Amino acid sequence: MSKSFTHTKLVIIFLCLHCLLSCKQSKNKEVEIQEIKIRIDSLNKSYSTKGEKIFLDSCSSCHRTKRKTDYLLRGILQSLGEPYVKLYITKQDSLIQSKNKLTLAIKEEYGNMGNSHNFKFDDEQLKSITEYLK
Numbered sequence: 001m002s003k004s005f006t007h008t009k010l011v012i013i014f015l016c017l018h019c020l021l022s023c024k025q026s027k028n029k030e031v032e033i034q035e036i037k038i039r040i041d042s043l044n045k046s047y048s049t050k051g052e053k054i055f056l057d058s059c060s061s062c063h064r065t066k067r068k069t070d071y072l073l074r075g076i077l078q079s080l081g082e083p084y085v086k087l088y089i090t091k092q093d094s095l096i097q098s099k100n101k102l103t104l105a106i107k108e109e110y111g112n113m114g115n116s117h118n119f120k121f122d123d124e125q126l127k128s129i130t131e132y133l134k
């Protein structure tokens with residue numbers, strides 16, 4: 001057997017081993033990412049459950065819940081953006097006083113009703129509500 005043939009065989013074996021090992025490593029990473037995604041999902045679900053409770057307590061006297069077909073807040077986070085929705089439900093008076101164009105337009109669209117959203121929610125509660133609204 002020639003020397004160079006043995007050498008080639010060794011190189012091939014090395015390459016195969018390398019491929020096998022790196023494939024296994026990337027599989028492990030995939031599994032890890034999958035596990036993290038599952039954890040985030042279940043965390044968000046628990047936020048959403050808390051959010052539903054808050055919604056039932058604080059919002060459902062005026063807004064239909066997600067379970068209803070005429071749930072009008074569907075897609076509101078996409079159309080207004082999450083930070084704005086958080087601001088809208090906690091500081092509506094300030095938004096009106098500073099003549100925020102979007103707030104004034106929304107008020108007008110609904111016939112300038114006398115209500116306003118100035119809820120005292122902390123970050124955790126706001127996260128729960130927005131998770132519920134998704």
Ligand code: HEC
Nearest residue numbers: 058059061062063076085088089106107110113115117119
């Ligand atoms: C007293 C009745 C009332 C309560 C309680 C209430 N809302 Fe509203 N909401 C309204 C009305 C009326 C409007 C229409 C615009 C306005 O007046 O602000 C509105 C508008 C909104 C909008 C903007 C909708 C759009 O189409 O642009 C969001 C978001 C919203 N409410 C979220 C909430 C959340 C979340 C809660 C509970 C934390 C809540 N609201 C509690 C009456 C209420």
